Amino acid sequence: MAGGAAGGFVTRAFxxxxxxxxxxxxxxxxxxxxNYLAHANDGSQQSNFGDSNQAASSVEEKSNLQEIDAGAEKPETESDQSTTVPAAAEEVESASMPADSSGSVTTALASAGHTLGGAQAELVLNPLRIAFDTKNIKVAELALDCLHKLIEYNHLExxxxxxxxxxxxxFTDILNMVCSCVDNSSPDSTTLQVLKVLLTAVASTxxxxxxxxxxxxxxxxxxIALNSKSPINQATSKAxxxxxxxxxxRRMETDLVSSASSSVACKEAALNNGSNTKVDQLSSSDQNEQGINLGDELQNFVGGTDIKGLEAVLEKALHEGW
Known part of the structure; x- marks a missing residue:
């Protein structure tokens, strides 16, 4: 069932x-x-149905041409018309029928970079959320691997x-469920799957x-870095x-550059309007200084070993609007 077709990794996981x-x-x-498999299969059948219609149309067109060539020798009878016209009408009706909207899930999963729409994402993610709820290790690991691929292939935006x-x-709900899949008693395989999903999610653009x-x-x-009994998991989480x-x-630096560019544009507009920009300049200067200080703190932790200090710095980053 769609093992090698578009979205095959989702179907195989399910x-x-x-x-x-x-x-x-x-x-x-x-x-x-x-429910997902029914929608995916409907989409595949619609695609196959379209291909067969195209092939049938080609065969019929060739047949019609042959009939035209033979028309001088054998005129078409009334009974011939009664059999060929309904068949042609039936084909036109079939070709004009809209494809089932469920087929768009298969289309979106056809190749990396095709984003699932809201309803499509819900259709795919709903089984994953329920899988996490089962607390069954094997089922959860299958769900984690599937989610990792969905994010890695840029199907989720x-x-x-x-x-x-x-x-x-x-996505907040699904990410929170991923985080809840692991604790100090989790198997190494589950822990590594969770780490893989989380890194892919944070790194995704x-x-x-x-x-x-x-x-x-x-x-x-x-x-995991502090409490895991597995040296591999500890090293992986620290990295x-x-x-x-x-x-x-890097993202904070980009946001600061964008913010600074915005501030410059505002200042120029204010100057053109004859406004007093001194207060705006001070505000922008304070904002940039706060961003630089926070960036320095983050930079000091990159490559460092103070794992516990990360939470405080990141909380500060979140409170300052990142």
Whole structure:
């Protein structure tokens, strides 16, 4: 079933979940997965139906040409017209029928970079949320791997943690569920899957993590770095913290540059209007100074070993509007 087709990794993950929970009472998960598979299969059937219609049209066109060539020798009878016209009309009607909107899920997953729309994202993410709720390790790991690919292939675009951001609440919920999948008793395999998803989410340019969800991600990472009994997980989480901090620092620098450019434009507009810009200049100067100080603090932590100090610095960054 769509193993190598568009969105095959989603279908394979969901089918594996169905097998894993076949003998368990995860009826909600089974229903959500079957709902997705039904939509995905409908989309594939619509595509195949369109291809066969095209092929049939080509065959019929060739047949019609042959009939035209033979027309001088054998005139078309009334009975011939009665059989060919309805067939042609039926084909036109089939071709004009709109494709099932559910097929757009398969289309969006056709290749990396195609973003799932709101309803499409909900259709794909709903089984994943239910999978996390089961607390079944195998099911959760399958869900984590699927989510990682969705983010990595840029199928999800939004701003978890940003008020009014695109898909903010939906993605905030799913990210919080990922963070809740791991604790000190979690298997190493689950921990590594969670770390992989979190780093991919923070590093993504389309799935941008802000505010409290970002702080939750950092907390999960340094809790693993401090408390994990696995040296591999400790080393991985520490390396991830360094990477995440670098990402946050670079984005803050970009935001500061954008903010400074905006301030310059405002000053020029005020000058052109003959306004007093002294207060505005002082305000902009204070803002830039605060940003530089915070950037210096973040830069000092990059590559450092003070894991506990990360939370305080990142909380400060969040309070100052990043």
């Amino acid at each position: 089918e594996s979940m169905l097998k894993e929970c076949a003998n368990k009472k995860y009826t909600n998960l089974q229903s959500a997965i079957q 939004g701003d978890p943690g940003l008020d009014g951001g695109k898909n903010a609440q939906l 389309k799935f941008r993590v802000h505010g409290e969800p970002l702080l939750s991600v950092i907390r999960v990472c340094y809790n 991830m913290l360094t990477q995440m901090l670098s990402i946050v620092f």
